[in-house]
Amino acid sequence: MNSNRRVFHFVLYSVGILLAVSIAGVLLGFKWLPFNRVNLVSDVYSAKDTAQAKLADAGDSITAPVVIEKLPSKEFMLYQQPRLITNFNADTNTASLQGFLGKLKALKNGEKRKVRIAYFGDSMIEGDLLTQTFRQLMQQSFGGSGVGFVPITSPVSKFRQTVSTSTAGSWDDENFKDAKTSRLYPSGHIFRGNGATVQMTDQTVKDSAVILEKTLLCGAVNATVNIVANGVSLAVNTDKPVNRISLSNDAGRTIKLGVNNPELPVYGISFESESGVIVDNFSFRGITGVEFSKIDSSFLSAVSENNPYDLIIFQYGVNLLFRPNDKNFSWYAKVMLPVVKKIRNCFPETDFLLVSTADRAFRYGGEYKSAIGIDSLIKVQAALAYETNSSFYNQFAAMGGTNSIVEWAKAKPSLANQDYVHPNHRGAEILANYLFDAFIREFSKMK
Template structure:
């Protein structure tokens, strides 16, 4: 058999397999993670947006527990950070606002935000604008945490990172997830180098501390930092070592010990607000639940956060006719509970999915299940005593992603999923304004 014929047979067989899986996934509601993003029939068999297709009918809705003095329907309000308390004049993020106020009045201390998400924030989208606005108002210089290398490293403009050598990378797609950082990555090398440059600040006189985040290493390990020999060690599951403190935005590190788990480098001034971007393409947020609880608790010791933001959802909306996401709620509820237990002094905020559109009968429209998913995400926050921000409503609600993609100039890509850089700036500005308004509620409580 000729080589070209073999290729043809292989292609036909592969297509038939994917075609069958797509039919099963679309019409029977089968959820199998490795094929979650495979759907070759979504644009072939057009479904009318009014078709009454309900997947997973056997699943009962996740109940919304009624609480005195709380109003669950507040989740629908755009531009609002809510803890569902009927008193909307009080700050929802009480602990976070208190720390911001202390920083603003004393000019001393650090306030950290961990912003976790999927490809919606890849390349530091959203977070770069949020970081800039927060630092302009509350102070601070530095890009915060930078992983060594991810698929989004090449499109990030606020920091440059690269590695050379025989690095081994473990991430959320690997079997061993127990000791991954919030970025979803861990790196090891017998002989490798790291080069990271912080492009986020323009002040050549700003003094920045460059710190390495690494794993359990009770005996000293020799590394080389900008051509200087140093040794690091740490008895916790995750540790932080300050390597340099100067106005040089670049750091070069050489490591020759594969037993050393390396996570990334932080760039922070002595005081201010720092926003860490933790983007991981193609995930739903449930992957965080695989990280060991004691490891998460040690992250809280080594690099504590004052606000953890969870922004997921577009990868849950991977099929155009899904309207029941109770399976996702059952998976995500314990993840959020785990985060709250491991970061007891940290405010947790869930941001809803942004709008996402599919082709229905030849026209792109918002996913028919998006309202159900947003309500479910709000319920996850409600049941875990977390805060919620409706990004879908804030960006304009139904068909807003279509409007954004068709604008001149456009605010979103023609995939009708991802805002572009201009759109991400709009979303970040809206979110900053919501944080600032919540902070203002706190200061007005102090000074009626």
């Protein structure tokens, strides 16, 4: 009996050790033919690799749906120029984004109005990186105060420096990853609270005399809703898909909101001055932009009507570069073209700027280099802008082009993290200055 037990334990421990070594070998990329023959999980991962290879092959077989039609007045290759906002007009002395720039000019001439910018992106702008500097520069040049839109909570709420956020109670978060509704706010979230509170403090305004309106953005409930703002109970009507409810309009920087109705869709709170530039950061990590296909067009149109934007900036791409040897991104053009067209149709009065992916590196032959498919991806992104009459900005070229992320990571002090994907706060500040300078160059072309 003891002999059988010893044999059982020996087999159990041996299989356990071999399984652990097999998993570690796959995760560490260890390959040796004799070991591969006894690797317990090699079949699982080889099947996964085969499926991914088939997906890549399928992508290679797709003909890009974006056709570059050559026109005498257009020059597609302008997309390669660094630190240039282009609408592909062959006459580069004519400004791009003229509708938006005209509104900035009105601000410069003393007109009292809000000029809203929605900046969409992935983890490259998470925590208000890049956008916090871009917002500051725009407001310094054209007026305006306030951090703009802030979601109720986010994975980086403690990391973000431009606003402090604390919550109490239970906030239910429905988002791009697990949405059951097609009426997600452009942030990719809907929050609901039952006895939950959130307190936010705008950290961007240094002048204590500046008046900030603190506004709740929320959805519809077929009844009067009671909320609490800074200890004051308010009965509000929420009869539109997108409602803007003023919570306070004073020199205070802090707002505390309480919600007792679990049916009320809560989107976030906005901090805005009466006039000037407002820049909203809409970051959502790990996405590529195609997720906006999930949002109902009529709801996006309601956002455009009740919380309009003068410029939408759309920056994605780094999450498409998740495999080092991918070169063909024509499949992305196929799925992304309808998304860009939908957003443009839902925001018909809004200028649109598509920003390319930044640099990203993988290890090739023992050293880190730019992803071999990055030029192909940027060309596809530029073609999307060209086809939809949007403007384009090459973030990769602005960084310095090939292997710039490697150089940024090695710089002293560093400008990028050692993941060779994300610029750090110093790098993000540089990118924001480059983008702002590109806007100013276009603004100087306005007659």
